[in-house]
Amino acid sequence: MSKQHVNAVVVGAGAGGGVVAKELSLGGLSVVLLERGDWVSYDAHDHDELLSQRTTVLGNATGPDDVRYRRVVVNDDGSSDIVFPSEWAYNNVAACVGSGTVTYGAMAWRFMSEDFRMKTTYGHVEGSTMEDWPVTYDDLESCYEKAEWEIGVAGDASSNPFASPRKKPYPMPPFAYNKEASMLESAMKRRGLHPFPIPMLRNSVPYNGRPACVRRRTCCGFACPLDAKCGTQNTVIPAALSTGNCELRTNCLASELVIDGSGKITGVAYFDGDNTKHIQSADLVVIAASATESPRLLLNSRSKHFPAGVGNRHDWVGRNLQGHAYTGAFGLFDEDLFDDVGPGATIAISDFSHHNPGIIGGGILANEFTRMPYLFTGVRPPGSPTWGRAHKEFQRTYFRRNAQVVGPIQEMPVFDSRVQVDPTVMDFWGIPVARLSGHRHPKDAEGCEFLSRKAEMILKEAGAFHTWRHLPGLGLSGGQHQAGTCRMGNDPQTSVTDRYGRVHDTPNVFIADASLHVTNGGFNPALTIMALGYWVGGHISNEWQKGNRFT
């Protein structure tokens, strides 16, 4: 079935796609926004850890489901497994209106100037495709600002001396520290570090017609029952819809781009909630389906003009899959530190984000989100019993008497870490699934070793009587911070899009999600994805006003 022609189809109503839909529809383009999931609310999971985005063992309350979705993960020995969304190896991102911005911990980091110029700052890294971005921090500064004001960030702009310069403060005051963070603040200061309240995409005061946060423990990993967490679902997407130019179609899964006989992209094919296939024709297509699903969509779009998939002439689509190597330390304390002030994570330092001797990049360190009872069963000093009487006693004694300091290490992109489409395994709709393979760069381990020692030092200074470090392995990366698989660049031979997210060789196809990231910063990436949404969407809208139809 064919639908009435529109100016633009946006695939994916998450951090990037939601912003793009708003920018385009405000710019006067007619837009169809396709989202594979539905609107979700707190009722989908209630207070239930096992269904939340943090654990998911019994399924993802915010999607995708285990019945229709699957992926293939390639193991170190070359064998492969089919994995389901509720399994950790799937690298799930929420499938709902707002996507990860519904369930995220909502840290609102700007990357630093250095994060966009990694090669210039640190030089070539053997075995890595680390490169400078074709855009700079200064290019994106106003986009970050828009994200902070339109979507809503609470923070203290003056408190992080390492942050790159900004023009405007945050629209809302910062959140107060919880008990754990207050303790860590003194320890960090005694060590000469520069702690500050984490900027958060949550309302610290009533903002944008929605109430202030009441600081529940079930925040990170959960939809907010008060709508006090700011995502694209309660800000830019409603703004897009209210223009009258944007139609949101939920439960609609894009299967491939439609390519005509001359090699022009004319729209998107998708399955609706009744599994009926439709074609939505459009002047241009913006793909913002995540760093796994965006390359999958390009690779599943083939014709004689694009035998290896759209944008894949030089075999860069799906390459450089990266995430964050999370590292840090745990500490046990005599005193009760659990004040149940959610979402827990409130304090951070950026002292180790860059210019660490012998380390390429680095990462922030922050206190961890509120511990969840089942997740905490996996938090034990090395060598401790993992079940039985002592395991239970530990849970009882230390659930309220522990502190955790963790952070994301900026990973070195690896060309062979990648998303492909599987030759045999299909999803419910008969579309070839994503096939994930690869490994981290050995340098990431050095970064983790360095940063975790800093975390441990802070916990010791805070008075922990026992500490241990957490170091991730060098296996496949991705996770909810997945990025890099359709990188932007100035050279079409070593990138997938230009500096505005336009796919090389196709004048009317754009990417607007973390797939564009050349490198992924040492920060949670949500605000950067939103900023790229403003960057790409703003560019398209401006060009459209000037009469450019991207033909």
Place this chain on the structure above:
Amino acid sequence: MKHTSKLSRREFMKRAALGAGTLTLIGGCATPDRSGRKFLSDDEASLMEAIAEQIIPADEWPGGRDAGVVAFVDKQLAGPYRRFQEDYRKGLAAITDSCLKQYRKKFEVLSLEQQTAVLKDLESGNYEDGVWGSGFSRRFFEMLRNHSLQGYYGSPRHGGNKKYVSYRMIGLDYPPVIGQNRYRS
């Protein structure tokens, strides 16, 4: 697309039946029965109960048995954990077999120390005969351990954590609204 969606869906369901498992009952378990269970037989349930009590033993707080871990596991095996049905049927039977061979007794009636020893053997992959080969022993133990902990520490609405026992044990207010502590029994 090469495939029409109809054909692909049929193929998909075939794969799902092979891979993910379906509600089809494996083996000769008559369910649902008077116990209200959906998957585990009486014998399997009493074995699972003893295992759960080993994973989370009773001390001044109830253990896995009284917290309803078996109800949790049974409910999930008929739901999101359908894909583990075959492993449970095979693994629980093999635990009984191994105990009969080694002690001439079923797991449930062994001394607590003997039970611990059996589970430690499973955990370290010391059982290699029969179905235990190629890593199944470790994998099945990991499953029993994780699922027991989920039943004990997860939300009561899944069948375990009866009377919010684990939340009360660790001093966690529930529901998580500051100033409102309601332990429904």
